[in-house]
Amino acid sequence: FTAPLFVVMLSYPLLKEPVGLPRVIAVLIGFVGVAVMVGLNTDLSMLGLIVGLLAGLFNAFVQICLRWIGGTEDATTTTFYMLLYGLIATGIAMPFIADPIPQQGPWLITALGTIGLASLLFKTQSYRLAPVSVISSITYTNLVWATLYDYLVWGTVIAPATLLGGFIIVTSNIFILYRERRLKKQIMAAEAAE
Numbered sequence: 001f002t003a004p005l006f007v008v009m010l011s012y013p014l015l016k017e018p019v020g021l022p023r024v025i026a027v028l029i030g031f032v033g034v035a036v037m038v039g040l041n042t043d044l045s046m047l048g049l050i051v052g053l054l055a056g057l058f059n060a061f062v063q064i065c066l067r068w069i070g071g072t073e074d075a076t077t078t079t080f081y082m083l084l085y086g087l088i089a090t091g092i093a094m095p096f097i098a099d100p101i102p103q104q105g106p107w108l109i110t111a112l113g114t115i116g117l118a119s120l121l122f123k124t125q126s127y128r129l130a131p132v133s134v135i136s137s138i139t140y141t142n143l144v145w146a147t148l149y150d151y152l153v154w155g156t157v158i159a160p161a162t163l164l165g166g167f168i169i170v171t172s173n174i175f176i177l178y179r180e181r182r183l184k185k186q187i188m189a190a191e192a193a194e
Contacts, residue, residue: 001143001166002056004173005030007063014064017131022179030172037165063127063135070128078124079117131180138177143170 008027011017038049069078101109126135143166150156158166 001139001169002031002034002053003059003063004139005034005169006057006060008176010060010064011067011131015067020179023176026172026175026179029175030169033165033168033172035165036168037162039161066124066127067131067135070124075121075125075128079120082120082124083117 005027008019008023012019066078123135147158147166151158
């Protein structure tokens with residue numbers, strides 16, 4: 001869930017999308033939330049932290065690329081090539097790591113594939129239509145859903161440090177969205193006045 005924080009920091013140098021000081025401050029506050037999660041969570045290893053941060057950074061690069069490619073390519077084209085690459089990359093390893101598919105497996109795989117495809121199409125289209133730093137902030141709703149499903153499916157109760165850090169991260173992103181909406185209203189009002 002650090003990807004939206006990295007996206008905001010990378011959107012200006014890579015996409016030339018304006019960021020602004022309030023957004024940068026919100027991102028820094030988001031990283032404070034990550035530090036709270038890490039600092040108060042004694043079960044977290046340094047390797048786990050590094051891998052998690054790198055996953056967020058690489059995810060941010062994917063989101064930046066979706067925005068960049070979205071200027072010239074249709075969402076279905078981009079999605080097709082992302083899925084093709086994933087199929088090739090995982091297909092090479094599959095003979096060596098695959099287990100036999102259980103009886104209910106084909107239905108689960110079909111459901112996951114269908115939901116994943118729809119999600120990827122919507123995500124790709126959203127990055128074509130809006131600034132990447134705004135769309136990536138919306139992805140923080142995943143934190144809420146992941147926590148809810150983790151509790152409902154596996155009975156996992158969220159750790160207080162994770163809850164506090166997540167609250168700080170989500171609050172910083174809500175501020176980013178609020179600020180973007182306010183700026184858009186000001187621009188529309190100025191254009192209407194002309």
